[in-house]
Amino acid sequence: MLSIALAGKPNAGKSTFYQAATMADVDVGNYPFTTIDPNQGVTHARTRCPCLDTETRCGNCTDGIRYVPVELLDVAGLVPGAHEGRGLGNQFLDALTDADAILAVVDAAGATNAQGDPVEVGTYDPVEEANFVEEELEQWLAGIIDRNWETVVRQSRAPDFKIDEAVTELLTGFGASEHDVATALRSISYPDDPQQWSMDDQMALAVDIRERTKPIVLVANKADIAPVENINRLHDTSKPVVPATADGERALRRAADADLIEYNPGDTAITITGDISSTQQTGLETIQNVMENTDGTGVQAAINTAVYHLLEMITVYPVENETRWTDGSDDMLPDAVLLRKGSTPLDLAYAVHSDIGDGYLYAVDARAERRISEDHELSEGAVVKIVSTA
């Protein structure tokens, strides 16, 4: 499953975001290092269900809103200098290695200082921490490269030495594929002889690999109490920024569960349907204000930005019956699979199961009800029947 990790300073609201996005019960507190052991749960990307193009609702979506499972990780807070062991140290950078993308949560209200201690709203400048998660990751990665460089130098004496292979071996633990490493090595310039590599060369490799394997969305959290000016200045940084209220999203999901409001995660507005107290009314109004300014609470938007914009995924629906869009038990559009943009029916077959991929015979575009070639580029919302010997 695609994996997204929450990272950032202590107290930024990572666990609140995690709770809101997964509805799991975890510790939240207004003090640094509330979270120590990583939490791992399931959240969802939101997309348009293909059943909207038919006369029937499939039964696996909410009125045409399709939620596709994505893994979410909530880790301990990082402080600047974590790669050198500051705060709770670099073991928590380790927890990020499995992630395909990172949601860097910042307290846009400026109510948390560099160490994660609560301070008065507006007294800390969140722009200061806009780049720190990536810097920590890059420094940490550069350290790993440096500590293992001797091995690469030793290997380089062998006649069949290939730098791509040696560096890939070094970085697989960080989630870098041979293709990532090859592309990174092509985009930086470096001396042929590994012995001649400087710290700067190693750093350039670390930066390129980080960008390629751990793209970052900045979540400007606590938008409900943040000065607008802070959010605007965060938007001026070079990263994708999503203003959010994790707290607000959690309140909305709980209210929806209690049938007090109508709300589907990612909606830009709510409808009050139950009897609510005046305190609840005031609370909801604050959240509605944020939603109007930011097109929703930002929690779903942050996940969708990571999945569909940064990682450039598409949602594809494998079916067995190309007319009814069902599986063997007549379940319509039972599965939604996230694939990289550019993926083909053969990639889909392998994503469903390696045996299906190995036994691949042909594929049918179930919308057009005609065969498509194995290297046909699939698009968002494609409904595909794979025929395989498996």
Ligand SMILES: Nc1nc2c(ncn2[C@@H]2O[C@H](COP(=O)(O)OP(=O)(O)OP(=O)(O)O)[C@@H](O)[C@H]2O)c(=O)[nH]1
């Ligand atoms: N006003 C406001 N407060 C929030 C929001 N999200 C989280 N908080 C508060 O921020 C504080 C820290 O929240 P946590 O979710 O524990 O933060 P964390 O990033 O997981 O912190 P550590 O586990 O210590 O790294 C709590 O008091 C939350 O209630 C939000 O959207 N708005």
Ligand SMILES: [Mg+2]
């Ligand atoms: Mg936490």
